[in-house]
Amino acid sequence: GDSVTQTEGQVALSEEDFLTIHCNYSASGYPTLFWYVQYPGEGPQLLFRASRDKEKGSSRGFEATYDKGTTSFHLRKASVQESDSAVYYCALSDRATGGNNKLTFGQGTVLSVIP
Amino acid sequence: GPKVLQIPSHQIIDMGQMVTLNCDPVSNHLYFYWYKQILGQQMEFLVNFYNGKVMEKSKLFKDQFSVERPDGSYFTLKIQPTALEDSAVYFCASSRRDWGGVDTQYFGPGTRLLVL
Numbered sequence: 370g371d372s373v374t375q376t377e378g379q380v381a382l383s384e385e386d387f388l389t390i391h392c393n394y395s396a397s398g399y400p401t402l403f404w405y406v407q408y409p410g411e412g413p414q415l416l417f418r419a420s421r422d423k424e425k426g427s428s429r430g431f432e433a434t435y436d437k438g439t440t441s442f443h444l445r446k447a448s449v450q451e452s453d454s455a456v457y458y459c460a461l462s463d464r465a466t467g468g469n470n471k472l473t474f475g476q477g478t479v480l481s482v483i484p
Numbered sequence: 485g486p487k488v489l490q491i492p493s494h495q496i497i498d499m500g501q502m503v504t505l506n507c508d509p510v511s512n513h514l515y516f517y518w519y520k521q522i523l524g525q526q527m528e529f530l531v532n533f534y535n536g537k538v539m540e541k542s543k544l545f546k547d548q549f550s551v552e553r554p555d556g557s558y559f560t561l562k563i564q565p566t567a568l569e570d571s572a573v574y575f576c577a578s579s580r581r582d583w584g585g586v587d588t589q590y591f592g593p594g595t596r597l598l599v600l
Contacts (some may be wrong), residue, residue, distance in 0.1 A: 401586040412488065412575050412591030413527070420586070459525070462586045470515060470530040470579060470586055471540060 371396045371463050375475035382449050390444040390478045392433070393461035402426075402435055402442040403472070406455040414462050414472040416444075416457075451484045488592035490576050496588065496598045502564035505595045507576030509559055510531075516559045517589060518551065520544055550598040553576040566599045571594065575598070 376391040394400065401420045405413035417426035429469035431446045442459060459475040489508040497503050510536040518530040533551050548567070553559040559578075563570055573596050577589040583600055 405591075410593060412577075412593045414485070414591065415588050418586075418588070470589065471517070471532055471542075472519075472589060473529070474519075474527045476526045 371400070371461060371473045373459050373473055375457075375459055375478050376480045378390055378476065379479045379481070379482065381481045386437035386482075387446045388444070388446040388480070389449075390457055390459075390480070391463075392442045392444065392475060393449050394440050394442065394459070394461050396461055396463045396473075398463045399437075402433075402461045403458075403460040404431065404433055404442070405445050405458040405460060405464070406445055407458065407477075409455075413458055414451055449480070449482045451482045454482045456480070486590045487514075488576055489588050490592035490595050491575075492595060493593065494596045494598075496600065499567060499568055499599050500528050503597065504525055504560065505561040505563075505564055505574050505576075505597070506558040506593055507560070507578075509576070510580075510590055510591045513578035513590075515539075515579045515587075516551075516553065517579075518561050519575045519591075520572045521575065521594075522572045530561075530574075557586045562582065566597075568599050571597060576597065583595035 372395045374393045388460040403418045407413045416426040417425040419435040427436045433444045459477045460472045489550040516533045519527045522526040531545045532539045550562045573594040576592045576595045579589045582591040
């Protein structure tokens with residue numbers, strides 16, 4: 370079945386540091402890829418998505434590029450702020466399942482940014 | 485952005501009792517989902533629902549689980565009877581359409597269920 374792997378379980382950075390969270394996926398079809406962010410007491414909210422190879426998604430200074438060759442969708446931000454502290458989820462929806470929109474999530478990465 | 489509401493936010497019940505989790509989806513959305521997240525584990529798909537029917541369910545969606553949305557009211561997840569392993573956070577989500585493409589799912593804040 371489909372799967373998503375996030376390498377980092379927890380990341381601690383100082384403000385203005387560079388962020389990378391690695392995401393690799395395995396899917397039978399041509400999936401749509403997502404990054405969601407979850408703040409305490411809230412549900413996950415969409416950061417951005419990408420549907421095609423080499424497509425770049427971006428929002429609020431975060432970005433990721435769909436790479437079909439390496440089956441990756443790594444999240445990056447050049448300069449993090451304390452307000453970016455949250456849990457980040459990589460997820461996929463596999464179009465090969467006939468338009469079924471179920472999401473497969475990674476394990477989540479807890480980002481803590483120290484002022 | 486669009487808001488999905490979930491009621492209650494927390495629920496504690498004894499094993500074997502019935503529980504109903506309520507979700508108020510975004511008003512013009514047609515597709516509804518439940519996900520389960522056990523503490524410290526990843527969020528996992530349970531079921532999706534469209535036009536009064538279950539479209540797909542995972543192996544986590546046991547026979548004791550049921551979903552419905554009577555007359556456009558709350559989208560509910562009912563567990564009867566509950567078991568200890570049902571303790572988790574349950575997230576509801578909704579999306580506008582499922583037209584062979586992929587639409588964005590909007591999530592509620594979750595219901596934290598503790599079965600004693």
